[in-house]
Amino acid sequence: MNVQIGCARTEDVASIFALLEKSGLPQEGLSDHIRTTLVARSDEKIIGCVAIELYGSAALLRSVAVDKAWRGQGLGQQLTQAALDLAQEHKVKTVYLLTETANEFFARFGFRSISRSEVVPDVKRSVEFTTVCPERATVMGIEIISPQKGASRV
Template sequence: MLTDVRLRAASQTDYQQISELLECCGLPTEDVSDIIDSFQIALADGRVIGCAAAEGHGEAILIRSVAVELTFRDRGIASQLVEALLMQARGTEVREAYLLSTTAPAYFARWGFSLFPADQVPAKIKMSAAFQRAAQASALCMRCELT
């Protein structure tokens, strides 16, 4: 049975479900509460089945915490979440997006992300706890211009 999925901005009331989803997907949860307003979530039957965040740092964002519940994967939900974040950023002063990925660099290339030297990332992004965690895990750094 195909379930209707809808996207919306996250709120503090979604914190627990987002944290549980990230944990199930092996992603960190330490600072989720601090950036909850940066998340887009996918809902099915009233529960969070997908999430992604765009952590803002001036003219740049860090795409992070992209996760979809296993039983809802391969339905384009992560793509919708990332697209929503990038569209939202394009309507602001944000000019570039960064991310770190250990498993899916080809996936993010569809939005124009390409490999980028981590040592050339703006300082505000580099200082992000999420960036530092991913860099320690030897994740590949990617960048996309949003102009």
């Protein structure tokens, strides 16, 4: 498949929002983090996305979505790994996420379920935590150790 993963451009926002809507994921707050949003393109069409929100040495991974027609081909995992690599480039130590449906998908990367009280305050003040994700959403976290060692559990 001829798919490229790279940085989102400002003009991609409408396509990303459409993909998030179709995937049942929130759009709120994402436009403040377009510089750390990645997209998968096939012939210039956006078929996947993922974003990290940076909060110093912590980050929130969000908006992992793949167009239905492209699912099951490894793209979701490639996007997630690319976002973790991006977090590492920004010297992030801990990455958090909220999910209602995809715990097992993220567990493949070493994310583990944690309680909200374990999340650093800056991340807890994010739009996802305060506004769009319900209390029942699972909170997960992973500690990134070093490029050599990869990521390990919190």
